[in-house]
Amino acid sequence: MESLTKTQDRDAKRSKTESETELPQDNEEIRTLKEQYESLISKKKSLQRELENVMPQRLASSLMQEVTGGKLPDYTTSALQREVLVRAVKTAEKRKHEDILWAYRLAGLSAKVEGTTAMLTIETSRSGQYFEPFYLELKFADKIHIGHHTVPYFIPLKSIASSHLNSNAKLFVSTVHRHLNAYVSRRQQAYDTQQQHKDWISGRVDASYAVDYVHFTLKPIGALEEPLEVRLLYTDLKSSLPEVVKITPKDAQTVHAGVKRWCRQQKVTFKEQQLPEAVTILILSLTGTN
Structure with missing residues (x-):
């Protein structure tokens, strides 16, 4: 009987010892579960903040792109919110x-x-x-x-x-x-030049469709015995004045150097004045009546 009692006491102690050795393992599992739980709570709060702050902007942006096409995103939280957002976008x-x-x-x-x-x-x-x-x-x-x-x-x-x-x-x-x-200004300048100076122009004033290139020939005027070729290039289509001007005697090889120099000096006039006015100034300087 005494031997049985001692045996039971030993078993009880062994059971208690085993229980005590298993407890730390249980505590480790509890800590792991707790950490996972806290992580899930943190993610939940993060998602809530995104829903409160980011999603409305994202939703509005999506609606701005899709509302006119009759499509709406699927992540609106309620019919009322959906209607309010659509009205706001419109x-x-x-x-x-x-x-x-x-x-x-x-x-x-x-x-x-x-x-x-x-x-x-x-x-x-x-x-x-x-x-x-x-x-x-x-x-x-x-x-x-x-x-x-x-x-x-x-x-x-x-x-x-x-x-x-x-x-x-x-x-x-x-x-x-x-x-x-x-464009209209360049076109009308070419037209007005033809009309106002037709007696001085040989042939007609030629221009490209965009009137960014204009060419005409002036008849011999005053002391200038050679016809003058006038070429204008408008490199900036927002401008009504030419950027490139070329004024040359038709037979430049036989013309005196002083005439060529005079032609170069006239370029400034065409770059600063409307075309009809520039031609008038050129004619007056050749006839000596300016």
Whole structure:
């Protein structure tokens, strides 16, 4: 009996010892679980902050791109929030369009708006006289796109739009306006020169379609016995004055060096004056009546 009691005591101690040796392992598992739990809590809080701060911006950005196409992202949290965001995006788009049209009106242009399309009328003039208008259609979607237009092909419309249309509407329209006004001015200068000085011009004033190159020949005038060839090159299509001027006697090899020097001196006049006025000054200097 005593032996049995001792055996039971030994078993109890052994069980207690084993239990005590297993406890640290259990504590390690508990710590691991606790760390995982805290990590999940941290991730949850991080996601909540993203939902509160980042997601609305991301959602609005996505809506700005997709709302006009009839598609909406799937991560809106409720129908009410979805409706509010759609209204906000449409309002922002409307204000953006209004700002652009306001910029056009500042430039003296008119615009007719129908839905998501605006038709601009760009007037041209020279010396207070109005000439033909040009038309430019803009389509508003996620970005502004150019639709139909009557802008001449030689004006770099796509390049101007790529640089300014969606970033600086006022600069875009003013740049296009400058190109068109400069073109009309060059064209009318060539026409007026032909009309005003036809008695002094041999043949006609020739010009490229963009009127960025002009050529004509002046008849012998005064002491100048040789016809004068006048060539003008407009390298900047936003300008109505030439950057390159060449005035040469038709038979330059037989002309006195003083005449050639005089021709070079006349270049400044053509670079500073409108073409009809520059030709008038040239003629007057040759006839000695200036």
